Amino acid sequence: MVRDLRVVPVGDPLRFLAELRLALANDGAALLPVPDEPGAISSRGDMGPVPRNVAVVIETSGSTGRPKRVMISTDALLASAAASGVHLGGDGQWLLALPAHYIAGVQVLVRSIAAGTEPVLLPPGHFDPAVFAEHAGRLTEPLRFTSLVPVQLARLLDAAPTDPALLAVLRRFTGILVGGQAVSAELIGRADALGVRVVRTYGSSETAGGCVYDGVPIGNAVVRTVDGQLEISGSMLAEGYLADEDLTGERFVEHDGVRWYRTGDLGAVAADGTVSVTGRADNVIISGGEKVSLDAVELRVRALPGLGEACVVRAADAVWGEVPVVVVAVAPPGAAVPGLEAVRSAVAAGLGPAARPARIVTVPALPLLASGKPDRRALQALVRAARPGSGQAPALD
Incomplete structure (x- = not known):
């Protein structure tokens, strides 16, 4: 069983949110979100069909190698959203501050759909702490969340000490998820000193987003090391890579009936299950x-x-x-x-x-x-x- 895959520019996040609802409901095509720029659709050509259970395909950034197209099922996306909600103490309302064609941005929208709350959408363009504060002030639910990368958090913390309104908004968040790359201890220390709750996340498109929060695997995620490299199992794993069976077989392996994703990251798992990441194997x-x-x-x-x-x-x-x-x-x-x-x-x-x-x-x-x-x-x-x-x-x- 297969379904069509449609390339969707995400310049209008509200429209993409509506299309994502349909994709998660298995109604219509699966979606490949891309930046809203000239040639974004035509440059990708005909993607062909994907397995019926796939809702979203994410193109990786290609920051250190060639881009990949990761196929993620509805079940994996919703399992990740549910695990996040349980770990954070509730579903709540989300502020989208990341591009919606990256997995962290998609997951903000998926969590909102799963929670039945309307996300607040930051306008595209240069990240401005004042604009962030104004939009964060529109959140109305008791539990409030956003997802950022370290450079965004750093800019907010730079501005907060001299901007009481921004500081109050940051302190009002139940949790600010920060991931996408290593987060320095200095940055976390600055947030703690200001009374801002930051949650360090680790994961990737292949795990439907963050699956380790502050070193602790969430939901039914299990992390182990094999030859010093981290491997992850759980219901949030992607189906594999579109049109790349060799890479899928290399990165997604099965041992004793359990499917594992080989992350390519070096790290360790302590006796209490706490995960630490030391860097990319490559x-x-x-x-x-x-x-x-x-x-x-x-x-x-x-x-x-x-x-x-x-x-x-x-x-x-x-x-x-x-x-x-x-x-x-x-x-x-x-x-x-x-x-x-x-x-x-x-x-x-x-x-x-x-x-x-x-x-x-x-x-x-x-x-x-x-x-x-x-x-x-x-x-x-x-x-x-x-x-x-x-x-x-x-x-x-």
Whole structure:
């Protein structure tokens, strides 16, 4: 049994919400949400049919590799929404602040449909704390939630201390889910100090969104490690990848009658079931003969004052093979940002000498994907374009 798949621009989230209701009710076509931009539909051609139980297909961002199209069933989406509601203490009302063509945005709408509440939709475009506060003020239910990426949370926390209205709105949220990438301890500490409840989430399109909250698997999600890599089972798993049986067979495996998703993430599961993620298995370099996780280096760097949004990428080196390079946006006047030697010392103290960044590259602005995640491929291009010894990189056209 199959159903048609329809490509849907999400420039009008209210219209997409109505279409999503029908897709979840198994009425009509499954949906592949895409950005509302010229050629968004024609560039994808004929997607062909999908299995009957699939409601949504999500294109991954492709921030570190080629994009994939993840097929997610109605049951998986609703199982994820139900698990989230139970863990958060109720369904409540949601503010959509992320693009609706990413799984985190889709799940805000799915949770709203499951809860029977009307979401408040942030207008597209540049993320503005004042606009966020104005729309968050329209939430009326006792339990209020939103889902953000770290850069959005950072901008809200930057503005809140001098904006009492924004701070009051942030404190009114029952929970602010933050995921999509690693969240620094410094950012969480700032939120705690302001009385803002942040919930760190871990998951992906392949798990219908976040399935681990603050290190704890939700619903019937189970996380284990195999050769240091995290694997996840549970009713929220996707069906696989559209038109890519080889990748589906590689990433979704069955052991003893249980289906597992191989995340590609390195991590550990403690005796009490708490999950910790140390980075991507494919984001490791060999520097001077030693393995170095660039994600682990990035976490250390982001814990330093003024470097909360810094990124760490790889660069070729004639002596060491590959080395970590820190990329930061130009600091505002008067900002105290540690120099290279201070950064190298802090990283070496926690991760060893091989993990020390070779240099810091300053760019006019960090390139971001529509989801708010750093665009890793653009960052690599900026590092390659940096003039040797200058530490400066031009803006990408």
